[in-house]
Amino acid sequence: MRVSSLLLRDFRVHRAVDLALPGHLLLVGPNGVGKTSMLEGLHVVAVGRSFRRVPDEQLVRHGASLMEAVGDVVWNATPHRVECRVADTGKRVLVDGRALTRLGELVESTAVVTTTSEDILLVEGSPAHARRWLDLFACQKERGLLSVLVRYAQVLRQRNSLLARWRDDGGTGVRDDLEPWTAQLFDLGKEIEERRTHLVRAVESLVPEIYEKVSGCRTAVRLAYQPGIRGDSIEGLRGMLRREVARGHSLWGPHRAGLEVTLGGMPAKAFASRGEKRSVAFALKIAQARLMREPPLCLVDDLALELDARRSGEVVRHFMEAGQVVASSARRESGWPDALAVMDIGR
Ligand SMILES: Nc1ncnc2c1ncn2[C@@H]1O[C@H](COP(=O)(O)OP(=O)(O)O)[C@@H](O)[C@H]1O
Ligand SMILES: [Mg+2]
Structure with missing residues (x-):
């Protein structure tokens, strides 16, 4: 996927941006200019929403009533125009002039990999970060998973509300109404776990080599996906029912899974330095970029943060090999690839 132009009107700090993207681009400028x-x-314009998990209204520049983001985007070897508008009346996304009824359509069609300073949380944060990353990655890679995830979330809500009701009733009696939700949670959950396990294996096969190039160290990197459903049968999970009723929510399922990264045999979360954690996080994202359905748009925010010039140079080179890069940094380091065109903003 490639983006060749971007137009922004009243988008966050920007009144008007008209950007042509010939290839790879580095946005340079001081803090707060809008990189x-x-x-x-x-x-x-790539997926119809921000990578920060914020309400759409926050994208509208303070004092304005409408924001527009319009891009010329090529995916699946076909050029498209994506237009997104957010106003008080809501949000509209058009692809080639046709209004999307389901935002997921865009997520499943395009290919974008985003890295921000928050990625360190893949290594040291709550497991929810890794789960979100894997699920979005899986949806971009394979059509159909998004609807499984949506259905899973619905079933989980239903099952949790029945468990909470059962707890509030004093946990007595037999509740047959739970059974269909348990069976669906198990089936959908297994499907999600399978896709995630498959992705983690694919990422793990690439990460050691990438990490070695980025860090210059031959430290072994391993990924261990800790599934939220252990075992292959639903029977083994029934033993948890008493505790589930006491807590009022489901204690198994992909929403309980985690991802552990080890560096040199030690848990990276506890032992690695911030620079090492950030390098591992970059290695995960570079692996993702290589595994996408088509060469993705790689959005690399704060490229130099917590990395020395050698490491950040390697990171951006790897992303450039995998797809189209648009990166940001407070400054350009010597040694970064020449093919990364520099655009100074805010000066
Ligand atoms: N909706 C908005 N309207 C106006 N300004 C905004 C809005 N959202 C964020 N900002 C401002 O944009 C600036 C941050 O832009 P950002 O893109 O994060 O800068 P950079 O990445 O260059 O440091 C901040 O000064 C912030 O207050
Ligand atoms: Mg920034």
Whole structure:
């Protein structure tokens, strides 16, 4: 996927941006000039929403009533125009002039990999970060998973509300109404776990080599997916029912899974330095970029943050090999590839 132009109107800090993207681009400028916002604008034209998990209204510039993000985007070897508008009346996304009824359509069609300073949370944060990353990655890679995830979330809500009701009733009696939800949670959950396990294996096969190139160290990197459903049968999970009723929510399923990264045999979360964690996080994202259905748009925010010039140079080179890069940084380091055109903003 490639983006060749971006137009922003009243998008966060930007009144008007008209950007041509000939190839790889580095946005350089001091804090607060709107580098992250520009990457966010590109993300909006790529998948119809921001990479920060914020309400759409926050994308509208303070004092304005409508924001627009319009991009010329090529995916699946076909040029498209994506237009996104957010106003008080709501949000509309058009692809080639046709209004999308389901935003997921865009997520399943395009290919974008985003890295931000938050990625360190894939290594050291709550497991929810890794789960979200894997699920979005899986949806971009394979059509159909998004609807499985949506259905899973619905079933989980239903099952949790029955468990909470059962707890509030004093946990007595037999509740047959739980059974169909348990069976669906198990089936949908297994499908999600399978896709995630498959992705983690694919990522793990690439990460050691990438990490070695990025860090210059031959430290072994391993990924261990800790599934939220252990075992192949639903029977083994029934033993948890008493505790589930006491807590009032489901204690098994992909929403309980985690991802552990080890570096040199030690848990990276506890032992690695911030620079090492950030390098591992970059290695995961570079692996993702290589595994996408087509060469993706790689949005790399704060490229140099917590990395020395050698490491950041390797990171951006790897992303450039995998797809089209638009990166941001407070400054350009010597040694970064010449093919990364520099655009100074805010000066
Ligand atoms: N909706 C908005 N309207 C106006 N300004 C905004 C809005 N959202 C964020 N900003 C401002 O944009 C600036 C941050 O832009 P950002 O893209 O994060 O900068 P950079 O990445 O260059 O440091 C901040 O000064 C912030 O207050
Ligand atoms: Mg920024």
